[in-house]
Amino acid sequence: MKLKFILIPLIIIAIAVYSSVYVVDETEQVIVTQFGRAIGSPKAEPGLYFKLPMIQQTNYFPKNLLEWDGDPGQIPTLDKTFIWVDTFARWKIVNPLIFFETVNNVTGAMARLDDIIDSAVRNFITSYPLIETVRKTNRKLDTFEVGISDLLDTRYLGEVTLGRQKITKGILEQSQPKLDDFGIQLVDVKLKRINYVEEVQKSVYARMIAERKQIAEKFRSEGQGEARKIEGNRDKELKRISSEAYRAAQEIKGKADAEAALIYAKAYNKDPEFYTFLKSLDLYRNAMDKQSALILSTDSDLLRFFKSYEEKAVMPTMD
Structure with a gap:
């Protein structure tokens, strides 16, 4: 009976100690809240920390880079060409306290990123011709196709004045001030894929x-x-x-x-x-045959050799 009275307080103390200890990993940062309100400074360094058991709660947020992948959307360019644009970005939480007080969690942050980045992408795509979004320099294309050069010479494709790289940089610079209010740093924005709409x-x-x-x-x-x-x-x-x-x-x-x-x-x-x-x-051989008939006079030259043959045959031989 005495042992039971001793074990119960020890168990309660062990549970209280266990619930008052929390660990911060290298990839995490923690906000401690008390009755729903953040107290103290964020715990961003890895290690072992303590809090009041049952009263204080720990809220973990990732410290590494996070991925945002926007939904492809149809956007018209300045030269009235409708294209599908697919964008992605990398971001991280740089002020977990502000992040917790404004968007509360990663899901809420994704919704804010959708609104802010999509708006910036649409603003820049619609402000420049298609070639600005597709290319980044006026470098001569290194592709070669026999016979196509004559056709390209007759069609003006336009000059690149800003370029794709600067457009993505502009999207980042336009989005970042709005994300500062949520404790978010936008690390990079890229256009993953650009394609014509079906009609185009x-x-x-x-x-x-x-x-x-x-x-x-x-x-x-x-x-x-x-x-x-x-x-x-x-x-x-x-x-x-x-x-x-x-x-x-x-x-x-x-x-x-x-x-x-x-x-x-x-x-x-x-x-x-x-x-x-x-x-x-x-x-004689060619003119006289069984089917031929000739009527000639006796003094004809054609029969000269026959007549001479007959004369020799009639004349007696002299011994």
Whole structure:
């Protein structure tokens, strides 16, 4: 019985001591409240701390960087181009006491960030042309596409005077003074993604298709012109080769005919009678056959050799 009376107070004391001790981690900072009101200074250094049990409460807040990811929204640029803008930011709690008294927790802070950062993003996007949000310098694009350069030269894309990097910096600078009242420091703001709205996408894609068709038609016309040029050169070369070959053939044929005539002339001069006889035989062979009929006089030159043959056959031989 005595042991029971001793244990109960010890347990109560142990619970009181346990509830009066709290630990602050390296990534945390603590505000101690009493009946809902903050008391003392924030505990930002890691270590072991004490508070009144049951009366005082500890409120933990992260000390490291926190992520804010905004909802994508449709925003018109200064040149009336509607785009979808997706933004994200990094922030941290630099004054946990003010943070606790104003937004109370991270969820409340996110709602404030939504309002402030989204408003700043909309203000800057609508104040500048699209090219300012997309690019940061006037550096020549290092992309290359055959045939597209001629089209780009005819369309003015505008000059970058501010640039994307300075726009995001302006969004941060415009948002930060409003966040100071909540004990929040905005570390960085970035445009995660920019895209055309669906209606603008269709017109952009249609223009890109038309440009590619124009490039393809240009290549086709150039190819057809080059093909006609090659075909013309081919026909010209064929005619040149044919004419040269015909001339060479005629020269060879002429020389051959001249040599043949010379041979015939020499042969004819050696024995004109025999030559005449051979030519007559050729004529008989070609002109006289079973289906041919000739009516000639007896004194025709064509039958001269037949008549001479008959005369020799009739004449008696002399021994």
